[in-house]
Amino acid sequence: MCSVEELALHLFDAGAVRLGDIEAKQGRRTPVYFDLRVVVSHPTVMLATVKHLQKMASEINHDILCGVPYAAMPLAAVMSVNANTPMVMKRKEAKNYATKKLLEGVFQKNQNCLVIEDVVTSGGSLLETVDALRAEGLVVTHALVVLDREQGGASVLKANGVEVKALFTMTNLIKLLRDAGKITNNTVEIISDHIRICQFGSIG
Template sequence: MCTLEQLAVQLYDAGAVRLGDIEAKLGRRTPVYFDLRVVVSHPRIMLAVVKHLQKLASKIHHDILCGVPYAAMPFAAVMSVNTNTPMLMKRKETKLYATKKILEGVFQKNQKCLIIEDVVTSGGSVLETVDALRAENLVVTHALVVLDREQGGASILKANGVELKALFTMTNLIKILRDAGRINDDTVDIISDHIKVCQFGINDSVG
């Protein structure tokens, strides 16, 4: 298994880390955007991400997995197959016909569900999934994420009874990329300043 440092460089080289003045959710601007959707076209990188997520997951008791739609679903699916752990799929919206479900899959009341997510900024997307799972009497106490942008999401999730564990924090990621010669000190400073200025609170969870 490659190291996290090697994985960070592979993700950058695959185009998963985009730099510039980029529009994010709800028209917000960001100097760095982490797009893990490109990883579905890179099976070796996908497997490397999943192996590191599985390492974190092995330390948390869980009965079932659920990937936050849609970017995290491929990671959850590969984890499910690799570890023989059942998986649920949450829809963005409730199905309007037949079963009218928002959760797809087989589960039982009080099973412990581990959430998988690609990126956490404010934690809003994870919380939507948490609410849907808890509404079906599933127990949710942890979420795994590839990147925590360190903009308040972890604290918001903790306030809602969910502990977030990440492969990378944004601070850690940009340090690795700088040390690997992929970005320079000026870029590190711009991103660091953005993290400090753009923080979310309990009432701001949007993604």
């Protein structure tokens, strides 16, 4: 298994880290955008990411997995197969025909569900999935994320009974990329300032 430092470089080289004045969710601007969707085209990078997530998951009691749609679903699927752990899928919207389910898969009430997410910023998308799982009687106490942008989302989730464990924090990631010569000190300062200024104290 590659190191966390090596994985950061692999993710950067795969195009998962985009720099510039980028429009993010809900029209917000950001100097850095983490797009984990690209790893579906890089199986080696995906597998390396999954191995690190699985190591973290092994320390958390869970019966099933659920990836937040859509970016984290491939990660959760590979984790499910590798660890022989059942998985459920949350739909963006409930089907308007047949079973009309919002949650797909086989599960039982009171099972512990570990949620997998690519990025947490405000925490809104992750909490939406947590609420849907809890509404079906599943117990959710932990979530694994590849990147915590350190903009308040983890605190929002903690206030709602979910402990977030991250493979990378934004501070850690940009330091690793700077030390490897992938980004400049000026870029690090711009991103650090953005993190400090743009904080979310509630879901947004």
